[in-house]
Amino acid sequence: MSSSSVQALLICHGKQLQNALGLDSDRARIDVQCLLQSVMQVDRAHLLAHPERSLDEDQHSRYTDLLERRLRGEPIAYLLGLREFYGLSFKVTPATLIPRPETELLVELALQGIPPDGPFRVLDLGTGSGAIALSIASVRPAIEVVAVDVSKDALEVARENSKRLNISNVKLMQSDWFSGLIGERFDLIVANPPYVAVGDIHLSQGDLRFEPSTALTSGTDGLEDIRHISAHAKAHLNPGGWLLLEHGYDQAERVRELLNQAGYSGIFSAHDLSGIERTSGGILKMRSVNSENGEGNTKSGS
């Protein structure tokens, strides 16, 4: 009841979460800590330094509600409304994918190729909460980042994040991939597109059950959007510009092949912290491609 100490709640509800969701014990305890911090409005150090504290009635009822939702599997990021990514705190809602640590690789790789002082134009396709675009923009304030999403609700979240983080060099626009970008060219195009195959078992597990399927699934092989993006990005890249895509754990080879077919050179894949080839990219050869649909100049050596 409301008189239980923080310590008692951590132990008891940590175990409950562990059993209900099959989490390991550390993860389950951290989840309970996060919920407690959120309702008590304290940081982790405070929470752990005062294990004897208990919740007042209002805090207890909010905590119970959040815990029940978590026990039913709702992602902790949606319950808190926040997720850390690349050292920044992003608002997230069920309209947006929850930023994943492995996506920081895409940001790192992008930053390696962006000169510190601009001018340089980056496009982030399917920006969601804006995590990728805003992280890049925060480190490179002199460049211009355009971030698009087909979802108005997601763009609203990204807009709030740009305000909260006080980042002013990201322009947000509604666009279904390149549909709203006719005639626009960039030096770098990045995307963490949907790449899970429809029917994939992972969609019925963990956080993915609650995330927008439009941000997760992409045809029967998971590559429909990556195929579309690699074919059409060329018409929106400056000569020497590059495309960088996150993809599934087993898709690197097929993505490299798609980039090769689309005529990119310098094609590579990079490993995330788990040692998985997670992000692949290529450069548009200096000879520019003029067709808007990107069909030209597709021959390339392998």
Ligand code: GLN
């Ligand atoms: N990385 C997510 C997952 O597999 C999927 C995100 C995406 O499709 N871009 O859990």
